[in-house]
Amino acid sequence: xxxxxxxxxxxxxxxxxxxxxxxxxxxxxxxxxxxxxxxxxxxxxxxxxxxxxxxxxxxxxxxxxxxxxxxxxxxxxxxxxxxxxxxxxxxxxxxxxxxxxxxxxxxxxxxxxxxxxxxxxxxxxxxxxxxxxxxxxxxxxxxxxxxxxxxxxxxxxxxxxxxxxxxxxxxxxxxxxxxxxxxxxxxxxxxxxxxxxxxxxxxxxxxxxxxxxxxxxxxxxxxxxxxxxxxxxxxxxxxxxxxxxxxxxxxxxxxxxxxxxxxxxxxxxxxxxxxxxxxxxxxxxxxxxxxxxxxxxxxxxxxxxxxxxxxxxxxxxxxxxxxxxxxxxxxxxxxxxxxxxxxxxxxxxxxxxxxxxxxxxxxxxxxxxxxxxxxxxxxx
Numbered sequence: 001x002x003x004x005x006x007x008x009x010x011x012x013x014x015x016x017x018x019x020x021x022x023x024x025x026x027x028x029x030x031x032x033x034x035x036x037x038x039x040x041x042x043x044x045x046x047x048x049x050x051x052x053x054x055x056x057x058x059x060x061x062x063x064x065x066x067x068x069x070x071x072x073x074x075x076x077x078x079x080x081x082x083x084x085x086x087x088x089x090x091x092x093x094x095x096x097x098x099x100x101x102x103x104x105x106x107x108x109x110x111x112x113x114x115x116x117x118x119x120x121x122x123x124x125x126x127x128x129x130x131x132x133x134x135x136x137x138x139x140x141x142x143x144x145x146x147x148x149x150x151x152x153x154x155x156x157x158x159x160x161x162x163x164x165x166x167x168x169x170x171x172x173x174x175x176x177x178x179x180x181x182x183x184x185x186x187x188x189x190x191x192x193x194x195x196x197x198x199x200x201x202x203x204x205x206x207x208x209x210x211x212x213x214x215x216x217x218x219x220x221x222x223x224x225x226x227x228x229x230x231x232x233x234x235x236x237x238x239x240x241x242x243x244x245x246x247x248x249x250x251x252x253x254x255x256x257x258x259x260x261x262x263x264x265x266x267x268x269x270x271x272x273x274x275x276x277x278x279x280x281x282x283x284x285x286x287x288x289x290x291x292x293x294x295x296x297x298x299x300x301x302x303x304x305x306x307x308x309x310x311x312x313x314x315x316x317x318x319x320x321x322x323x324x325x326x327x328x329x330x331x332x333x334x335x336x337x338x339x340x341x342x343x344x345x346x347x348x349x350x351x352x353x354x355x356x357x358x359x360x361x362x363x364x365x366x367x368x369x370x371x372x373x374x375x376x377x378x379x380x
Contacts, residue, residue, distance in 0.1 A: 007126050009183035011134045014118050014125075017081050017176045018141035021114055023149025024084060024107055024169050025053050025336075030154030030245055031162040032229050038162070039097040043230050043352075044344035049104050050226050051344070054337030056108025057115075061330040062198055064113035073117050073187035074180065080117075081177035084110045088170030092163040103166075108333070115329045124187060143253040143303055151246040154229075158242065198323055206316030207327065209369070214309045214331045215338075216366035217273050221302050222339030223346075224280045224359035231352045236288050247292060248299040255303020265315075269308035270370040275301035277363035284353035306332070 028035060028049040036046035068076055087106035094100040118138070126134045153165040201207050232241055259268050279298035286294055310328050317324040346355040 006183050007185070008134075010125050010180070010185065011137055013176060013179040013183050014077065014121060015138050015141045016172070017077065017114060017118065017180065018138060019145050019149060020081070020084060020169060020172050020176055021107075021111055022142055022145030023153060024088060024166075024173075025111060026050070026145065026150055027153045027165060027169070029226055030150045030229060030242070031157045031165065032227070033233065034157060034162045035100070039100070041097055042348055043227060044348035045097075047226050047340045047344035047347070048101060050222065050340035051337045052101050052104040053108035053111060054222075054333045054335070054340065056105050057111035058330045058334030058337065060109050060112025061116045061326050061333065062112075064109070065116040065326050068113070068117075073121065074184045077114060077118055077184065078177045078180040080110045080114045081173050081180060084114075085170045085173035085177065088166045088173060092166040092170065111333060112329065116326045121187065125184070140253075140256075142306055143249065143256045148249070151242045151249060154242040154245060158238070198326060201317050201323055201327060204316055207313065207324075210309065210312040210316055211327070211331050213269065213312065213366055213369050214328075215335045216362050216369060217269070217276070217305055217309070218332055218335035219339045219342065220273070220276055220280070220359040220361075220363035220366060221305065222336045223343035223362065224339075224356050225302075226340045226343050227347050227352050227355055230347075231284065231356070232291065235286070235291050244292060244295060248295040251296045251299025252303035255300035256307055258300070259304035259307040265308045265311040266370055268304055269312070270367045272301040272304040272308065273363045273367040273370065276305075277360045277367070280356040280363070281360040284356050 028046070032043060032046050032049075035049065036043050039046075083106055087103045087110065090106070091100055091103035094103060121138075123134075153169070156165045156168065228245075229241065232244060236244060255272070259265070259272070275297055279294045279301065283291060283294050283298075309332065310325075313324040313328045317327075343355045343359070346358055
């Protein structure tokens with residue numbers, strides 16, 4: 001029997017699933033140095049653990065959504081969480097770096113499929129009246145992945161090794177797959193997203209400008225944040241590193257909710273880009289106290305980015321919400337991959353401080369593009 005309690009338990013299961021996905025995706029940021037040491041590779045090469053999932057997810061978002069358009073979403077979500085568990089256990093047991101990258105490939109498949117399917121299920125799970133509240137609960141998992149997942153994973157990695165962190169995430173993923181099967185009602189496909197719909201959206205000027213802005217802001221963030229740990233190791237004692245990441249994550253939650261209160265997402269978006277630029281420009285020159293303050297600013301700014309980016313796509317394509325979500329997911333994940341990859345090249349060729357400067361330039365460009373795009377139909 002499907003009861004209101006079961007429906008909210010289903011929402012909680014989807015939320016935990018997204019939390020596990022977000023944590024698994026960005027966990028290498030906090031463990032980049034031990035992973036590089038374990039396989040004898042450079043920090044830039046270890047950054048491929050961030051590049052691969054984002055690149056695969058960008059392709060998987062439209063492909064998986066279209067290919068599985070007629071399948072029951074309940075079984076799709078549970079199957080994807082099982083695949084995430086396999087990826088976690090494979091990463092923990094990886095005897096060579098290429099095996100770890102294979103595990104990260106599987107993570108990318110999960111990200112693209114689960115996000116595109118799960119993020120828009122709130123109305124079907126709890127009804128239209130409670131859909132807004134359920135959606136807020138589901139998306140709260142994104143900053144929580146930074147607030148709880150990455151700092152806890154970093155802490156576990158410091159105590160018991162980075163492989164243990166991936167084992168625990170695998171266990172969490174298995175438990176979430178079971179919860180989805182138990183609590184989620186049957187969810188047969190209703191609206192089928194086709195490639196023609198996605199290509200049609202690409203012809204809209206508001207969608208195109210949203211893609212450009214998202215690319216620049218996320219490039220600036222992940223091109224620098226991926227290599228934050230090596231930078232902080234030269235500034236603060238290793239024992240307090242997880243605490244600094246925790247502070248950043250808490251600030252990210254605040255930024256997410258503050259962005260949700262704003263009535264002009266383009267203004268909030270531009271302010272966030274400018275604050276990210278200021279933070280990454282100054283961070284290489286800051287001491288322990290200054291670094292902590294800049295991480296707060298950076299966290300608040302980036303916490304607003306996913307909210308603003310999704311709002312941009314939603315307003316540019318109000319008649320195709322699922323397709324807009326697919327484009328949001330694909331563009332976001334592609335840029336995470338590009339940012340980590342580009343940052344790795346700069347780190348290996350020059351230095352970690354140099355990548356912070358490059359990220360700041362990208363963020364300034366993003367703010368300029370947002371200002372120029374304010375006349376687009378998406379914000380009229």
